[in-house]
Amino acid sequence: MSQETPLVGIIMGSKSDMPAMEPCMEQLDAWGIPYEVKVASAHRKPAEVHDWASGAHERGMRVIVAAAGKAAHLGGVVAAYTPLPVIAVPMKTSDLGGLDSLLSMVQMPSGVPVACVAINGAKNAAILATQIMGTGDAALQQKIIDFKREMAEA
Template identity: 50%
Template sequence: MERKKALVGILMGSDSDLSVMEAAAEVLREFGVPFEMAILSAHRTPEQAARYAAEAAERGIKVLIAGAGWAAHLAGVLASKTTLPVIGVPIDSSPLNGMDALLSTVQMPPGIPVATMAIGKGGARNAALFAVQILAVADENLAARLKAYKADMAAGVLKKNEKIDPAVRVLEL
């Protein structure tokens, strides 16, 4: 069976980040977006991380998602070596529960943009959804699937709203 060419690269600084970054992979699978994953550290394997970013576009990658904890420089290192969009996911693996990773990821210097998501699994899910939105700009089928996903999400919320006691529920939304 031939593997589809990856459109999204999911990278993480350590194997301990895999349980968080798997949430991004789950979303990409749900939308049928081919991806690849790698463990590359900005600090322990800087040459390999830089090479990955520099060569990603040539291999057909369109978006990079980088999850890292502690000093969390991975997203910035990748962004410095590519013109592809980079989405950072701060991981809550340190004694500071990810606040250090959040600040390290979001505080990029001018000229090195990184879209930064929330800390942890929710951020990983949103990173993948944001990658899908980026890809959907040039893919009508993916855009339609994304629109249906959001409609289903809204319908689910409204269904839950119906469970509220009618005496206190807002009747017209």
């Protein structure tokens, strides 16, 4: 992670989510996109989540990626406190394989949207975050164009 102002905020509910989120960070690193990582549960540390999420846009972030498992309310709680787009990554769980997390994330009430990728889809979250930022940044959009061309040629 560079020392530049983070463009992407990555928040996860538990330190145990870190290994599953590494592909997100690795993809952002590969593209030189600065990010910030926060570990805070929507249920165990709600005030900390509120403070972090409500100030993210003022700190220069442009997209937030939120990863959580089981009840998986983190993405929705973050979305309630920020004007930034939020991408949720449902974590695979031992109980229901991540279906519980997925359903919690995609069933958001009207007015509080959260985009959602596949269960443990951390790399796709980084790609989607870059696509979103690329709508207003030609250099980031070029990274996506190059990435898709490389995939097609592989």
